[in-house]
Structure formats: C-alpha cells, structure tokens
Amino acid sequence: MNVLQIQNLHVAVEGKEIIKGVDFELDQGKTAVMFGPNGSGKSTLLGAIAGLPGYEITRGSIWYKGRDLRSLSIDERARLGIGMSFQYPPAIKGVRLSTLLNVLSQDAQTMLTNAEDLNMSEYLDRDINVGFSGGERKRSEILQLMIQEPDLMLLDEPESGVDIENISIIAAALKTILEKDKPIKKRMRSAIIITHTGYILDYINADIAYVIMDGHLLGCGTPGEIFEEIRAHGYKQCCECFAEKYQNIQTGDI
Ligand SMILES: Nc1ncnc2c1ncn2[C@@H]1O[C@H](COP(=O)(O)OP(=O)(O)OP(=O)(O)O)[C@@H](O)[C@H]1O
Ligand SMILES: [Mg+2]
Numbered sequence: 001m002n003v004l005q006i007q008n009l010h011v012a013v014e015g016k017e018i019i020k021g022v023d024f025e026l027d028q029g030k031t032a033v034m035f036g037p038n039g040s041g042k043s044t045l046l047g048a049i050a051g052l053p054g055y056e057i058t059r060g061s062i063w064y065k066g067r068d069l070r071s072l073s074i075d076e077r078a079r080l081g082i083g084m085s086f087q088y089p090p091a092i093k094g095v096r097l098s099t100l101l102n103v104l105s106q107d108a109q110t111m112l113t114n115a116e117d118l119n120m121s122e123y124l125d126r127d128i129n130v131g132f133s134g135g136e137r138k139r140s141e142i143l144q145l146m147i148q149e150p151d152l153m154l155l156d157e158p159e160s161g162v163d164i165e166n167i168s169i170i171a172a173a174l175k176t177i178l179e180k181d182k183p184i185k186k187r188m189r190s191a192i193i194i195t196h197t198g199y200i201l202d203y204i205n206a207d208i209a210y211v212i213m214d215g216h217l218l219g220c221g222t223p224g225e226i227f228e229e230i231r232a233h234g235y236k237q238c239c240e241c242f243a244e245k246y247q248n249i250q251t252g253d254i
Helices: 042-050 074-079 097-104 108-117 134-148 164-177 223-251
Strands: 002-013 016-027 031-035 055-064 082-085 092-096 152-156 190-194 208-213 216-221
Touching: 002 042, 016 042, 016 055, 016 190, 016 216, 031 223, 042 055, 042 074, 042 082, 042 152, 042 190, 074 082, 082 134, 092 097, 097 108, 097 134, 108 134, 108 164, 134 164, 152 164, 208 223, 216 223
Parallel strands: 031 190, 031 208, 082 152, 152 190
Antiparallel strands: 002 016, 002 055, 208 216
16 A cells, blocks of 8 residues: 655755755665665655655645645644654754653653653653754654654664664664564554665665655666665766666667
8 A cells, every 4th residue: 555655746945956856766665765865855755754844845746545645734734644753853952851741642651662662761850852962862762753653754864973883773673663673564654764784674674765866756666776876876877777678678779
C-alpha cells in the first residue's frame, strides 16, 4: 500500500522555486534514502511534506494515506502520523525536553525507558536543545520521534555530526521504530532518510535510494549501488548516467 504519493511537486521558498517537478511514491513499511549535493532541495522536499512554514507548494500535490496534505497544517499532519527530525534542530529556551515529551505521550515509563536507550536521561530536565552539542541534539530528535511513534518518518541527516558510537545508538532506536525486526509485509512504518555520509545505511537496511539534483528527483536504484556510484564518480557523473538511462528508455534501447 502507498503511504505517500507526490505528483509533479513544485515548491518555492520566498518566491524562489527550489523543487521543480518531483514525482515520488513510498510504500508502507519501506525505507527510502535520498542523496544529493548541498543546496539541491532535500530539506525543502521534507519540509514541504511535513508542512513547515515558508515552503509554498506552487504546483502538484502530496497525498498521505489517501489524504491531500496541501490544506493541512503542520500539527494536523503530525497528528496523522508524520514525524520529522531536523537537520538543524532549533533550541527552545524555557521549555524542558520532558515537557515536550509529555505532550507527545502520557506514558512516563516509556519516556524514561526510551531516554535511557538513547543516553538522554540526564537531558530530560534541560531546556530543549539549549546548550546541547550537535550529537546530543540529534539524539534528542530521535527520542522525540521514538515517543511520537509516527507512521512516516522524515529524517534529515540523522547522523550528521554524530560520533560512531552514537550513530549505532541512533540507528538501533530507528530500527525499533521502523520495526525492522518484522518481515517487510508486517511493517507499518515508513521513512525517508537523507544522508551525505551513508553511515546510517551500515546499520539500517534501506529499500531504495534516490538522487536529487537542482530540485529534480533524478532516478533510483539500490542504496548500496547508488552510494558507491556517487562515491566513485561524484554527483555530476551520476546525473549524466541517469540522463543517459532515461534517454535510452525513451528511445527504447533498454
Ligand atoms: N529563504 C530562502 N531564500 C532563498 N533561497 C533559499 C531559502 N531557503 C532555502 N533556499 C535555497 O534553497 C536551496 C535548497 O536548500 P535545501 O536546504 O533544501 O538544500 P539541501 O539539499 O537540504 O542541502 P544540504 O545538503 O546542504 O542540507 C538552497 O540553494 C538554499 O539556499
Ligand atoms: Mg538539507
């Protein structure tokens, strides 16, 4: 079953078109990865799905579990089961992390257990992200997702700036949320993961990978294949390779 369907999506930020006609589908239980150079529109795409302010959908549509997201606010989308971890999580002075977590779930024991799993117990009484190191902010983001239990997770560089040991802690938490221990047909949750380093893929099996260049979703393949291609030849050649493939498809060569 399709959990997310994006058709001919165009997104503008402050009047500038960033996403330029993206088509994308994600099935229930599947994890997709997105690669792309800096400034190519990855965070913008996730922001438009989550409904962050400032991202204007100028054309096209986004459907989540059969509902058109365009008319829904960010909190309505969150209530429907869309959760996001930010590339640059903001600090919120005056609001304790535990206060936010209590809003996400009333189950105090779950909060304590999850905080322990993510080495975050001692941060619960601190203001959200205030004075947190880069890696601590990322763990705090994943803790919030663990407690929110969204059906669609949008993970914007969950491992960037995180040390190797903590990447494995974050990955273990994500694997739990994504029910990776269950057979694929029994998994209810889906995710889109943006990564530059690919480290997270050493721990979490992703099903499919995409490359975004200049606001276009270029093509897809297996995560390992595409990552190796980018690492060996860079984005430019990857882009040319996709262009060639599409041309061949159009001319019927393959
Ligand atoms: N308010 C804004 N005004 C003008 N341009 C903007 C604005 N916000 C974002 N952009 C531009 O949109 C483009 C895409 O940004 P986005 O954050 O989606 O890139 P990204 O693919 O996530 O990059 P990175 O890998 O560096 O995180 C960038 O060129 C950025 O400068
Ligand atoms: Mg980004």
